[in-house]
Amino acid sequence: MADHAYVTLATNDSYAKGALVLGSSLQKNTSKKLVVLITPQVSESMRRVLDKVYDVVRVVDVLDSEDSAHLALMERPELGVTLTKLHCWTLTEYTKCVFMDADTVVLQNIDDLFEREELSAAPDPGWPDCFNSGVFVYRPSIETHNQLLQLATDQGSFDGGDQGLLNSFFSTWATKDIHKHLPFIYNLSSISIYSYLPAFKAFGADAKVVHFLGKVKPWNYTYDGKTRTVKGDAHDQILTHPEFLNLWWDIYTSRILPLLTEHGVVKDVATGLKALSGLVCSLAYSCRFCKEEEVTEAVSQMSIGAAEAAPPPPPSVSSEERRERWEQGQVDYMGADSYENIKKKLDAYLQ
Ligand code: UDP
Numbered sequence: 001m002a003d004h005a006y007v008t009l010a011t012n013d014s015y016a017k018g019a020l021v022l023g024s025s026l027q028k029n030t031s032k033k034l035v036v037l038i039t040p041q042v043s044e045s046m047r048r049v050l051d052k053v054y055d056v057v058r059v060v061d062v063l064d065s066e067d068s069a070h071l072a073l074m075e076r077p078e079l080g081v082t083l084t085k086l087h088c089w090t091l092t093e094y095t096k097c098v099f100m101d102a103d104t105v106v107l108q109n110i111d112d113l114f115e116r117e118e119l120s121a122a123p124d125p126g127w128p129d130c131f132n133s134g135v136f137v138y139r140p141s142i143e144t145h146n147q148l149l150q151l152a153t154d155q156g157s158f159d160g161g162d163q164g165l166l167n168s169f170f171s172t173w174a175t176k177d178i179h180k181h182l183p184f185i186y187n188l189s190s191i192s193i194y195s196y197l198p199a200f201k202a203f204g205a206d207a208k209v210v211h212f213l214g215k216v217k218p219w220n221y222t223y224d225g226k227t228r229t230v231k232g233d234a235h236d237q238i239l240t241h242p243e244f245l246n247l248w249w250d251i252y253t254s255r256i257l258p259l260l261t262e263h264g265v266v267k268d269v270a271t272g273l274k275a276l277s278g279l280v281c282s283l284a285y286s287c288r289f290c291k292e293e294e295v296t297e298a299v300s301q302m303s304i305g306a307a308e309a310a311p312p313p314p315p316s317v318s319s320e321e322r323r324e325r326w327e328q329g330q331v332d333y334m335g336a337d338s339y340e341n342i343k344k345k346l347d348a349y350l351q
């Protein structure tokens, strides 16, 4: 149906790579419309490639908008990416959509999701009474969008991201209607592979969607094009079952890299294979996993110097300190960490 769409989001060229792999996997498995929301930080050449894979590439700029999203961002600058994700509710040309994180890949047709109601999602592997917001069925509505922004402004998000906010908003998900619980195979988190290996061995073959949840994304790994395997160190648990990671890279090298080369996003295939470091992730977004590390760090600092008051911040800080502060959620959105400065850094980095 024309009024159904799969929707994703990419706020920079790294996540755009994820969106391209996801889009390509959707193209193979559905004939529904594919929509990607992007922000102005995504490069022109990357947009042209996204155009090849997606039916609609829509630029959303929360900073520029004069609506309630902008106001919410002024109140809660830490929710930048989250508020951008909430823009998916404004796609009212569709009656029903499935949102998918840019770090997911579709392995089979999942159009039966459109028979589900808002808000349908799979349990989060870390806290199964919360749903994971990497894959969810929703109904675009300006009213819902505004209510979500209101909640964001009033309360913020308990995990600092969209998942906390959405779980607070759709708070009866855990108990009210089992039809809104998607089977786990619609959002199989890569971390569940090692946290419950026997279940993965029993049911993993039925997976419909894989989600590379967590700090390190597929595009952060190094891939050996000759052996067609992902490299990592021995402690990398995800590599105990690298099938899905290799699958991501398979799609990336066979279907995406040629497009990126053709449109000048990467100079040649060899350069394209060089993985980006985690810098982009930590610069642009604090994910739940980063937050967990913060908590551990805060606790260990507390036990060392519980009685000491925190020293006042120095007037100007080194880039290392700035990055540390960013990771602790102290973002100087109007100054050093403004979108303009981040974009400059990313541009320089990507070149
Ligand atoms: N995202 C983005 N830019 C960012 C961070 C996140 O575009 O800097 C989007 C992207 O679609 C991503 C989603 O928001 O998949 C949720 O973030 P992420 O997947 O990193 O969170 P996790 O699933 O690891 O909790």
Ligand code: MN
Pocket (backbone or CB within 6 Å): 101, 102, 103, 104, 134, 211, 212, 213, 214
């Ligand atoms: Mn994700």
